[in-house]
Amino acid sequence: MSVSPATPAPPATAPAPDDGGLLRAIAVTKAFGGLVAVEDVSFQIPARSIVSIIGPNGAGKTTFFNMLTGLYAPTAGRIAFDGRDITGRRPDRITALGIARTFQNIRLFASMSALENVQVGQHARMKAGLFGSILRPPWVRREERETRDKAREMLDYVGLDSSVHEQLAVNLSYGDQRRVEIARALASDPKLLLLDEPTAGMNPNESARLTAFMRQLRDERDVTILLIEHDMKVVMDVSERVTVLDHGTKIAEGEPATVRNDPRVVEAYLGKRESESADETGETTAEGG
Ligand SMILES: Nc1ncnc2c1ncn2[C@@H]1O[C@H](COP(=O)(O)OP(=O)(O)O)[C@@H](O)[C@H]1O
Ligand SMILES: [Mg+2]
Secondary structure, three states, X not given: OOOOOOOOOOOOOOOOOOOOOOEEEEEEEEEEOOEEEEEEEEEEEXXXXXXXXXXXXXXXXXXXXXXXXXXXXXXXXXXXXXXXXXXXXXXXXXXXXXXXXXXXXXXXOOOOEHHHHHHHHOHHHOOOOHHHHXXXXXXXXXXXXXXXXXXXXXXXXXXXXXXXXXXXXXXXXXXXXXXXXXXXXXXXXXXXXXXXXXXXXXXXXXXXXXXXXXHHHHHHHOOEEEXXXXXXXXXXXXXXXXXXXXXXXXXXXXXXXXHHOXXXXXXXXXXXXXXXXXXXHOOOOOOOO
16 A cells, blocks of 8 residues: 655644744743743744733742743743744843733832833833933933833833822732733833733733733734733633643643633643633632742
8 A cells, every 4th residue: 555645744743833923932841950931842822912811829820921031041941032043032122122021020110200210111122321311411312202102101001000100019909010010011112022910910901901902012013922820711701822830831822712722721620720710700819829
């Protein structure tokens, strides 16, 4: 019997072909001593998409973000962004290339106003060095004025009331602090925005506003968004694709409605209250590790 020369159809689990995605992680692993926090994860984000990473606490989601943004160098694997290999590059270099993020635990400068916090975010784009900042020639003053104007514009854009732009960041509500953090990330003109549990601690109303804002950001500013999210209502609502991590490995990936019914995903979440109930109540879960 002769063997057919026809190429067999690739199995459904074959890695996605290189369609020129904005970000590609290829077999990325991160070990902390004996603990493998992320194991052999391959992942791709098309430009102008909104993609979520979900998974139980300790699944390796934040560690994965930390590798994408240069806080951790992968133990193995490669990361490519916008056609460049960024594996192990410094965080400031990665920011300058166009990846910005917010943190699971909000990181704002407590002694600075909302406005000043956002001005810090433009640092990667500023030219004035130490001498310029001391001598303050006219072009430095112009740059300062421009950063302040831009910071105001960003705060307006994320919906922070102008009456609180000058208030200390610590005195703002939780939802407003998240907004300032997103404004700061946007101030670096990112192509890709990473949000680590942006709705943690928000009420359903604030979560819904943030969801609408993510779409607006993508549609108006061409920003590609990758978010880690616990609130399944937000995940189902906003994501075009979902990737599920469990114990450091990718256990499922695809459209939200398909992924949520995947038996492996259901099992990974079993006993976790966000598995089924959260999408009915719109309730957010407490922030986890
Ligand atoms: N800097 C670190 N040193 C040692 N272990 C870490 C470090 N960061 C994360 N881990 C461990 O890696 C695992 C994944 O953590 P993390 O990425 O924060 O999970 P997730 O964000 O999905 O909740 C956890 O077991 C965590 O304790
Ligand atoms: Mg985390």
